[in-house]
Amino acid sequence: MTPAKGNAAPALARPKTRRRRQRWLAFEGLSREELEVQHHLAYVDLLLAKLEEDGVLDLVEAELARRRRIAAGLERGCQNCGCSETRACLGGCIWVDQNVCSRCAK
């Protein structure tokens, strides 16, 4: 049977430890679906926090900014591999054409 809309959270036994009780109160009254969403959001937050801690988000931001500069014609970029003035190929490269680097010129 499908529970009626707005049904209260499943009746869980009140947890014994203080921490678990606080967590339980934070989610009290949420439906199964809402709990599910909370669970996913918490997981995404955790991943983002980890990425931020590792400096990965800064790298992603910098890379996106670089691509935007190339797309806007503000930075010269290789049409084949995407290297540019601020990010050369691994091991280095030079321009052999307006938009072709030495690694891609064969």
Ligand SMILES: [Zn+2]
């Ligand atoms: Zn290239």
Ligand SMILES: [Zn+2]
């Ligand atoms: Zn290159």
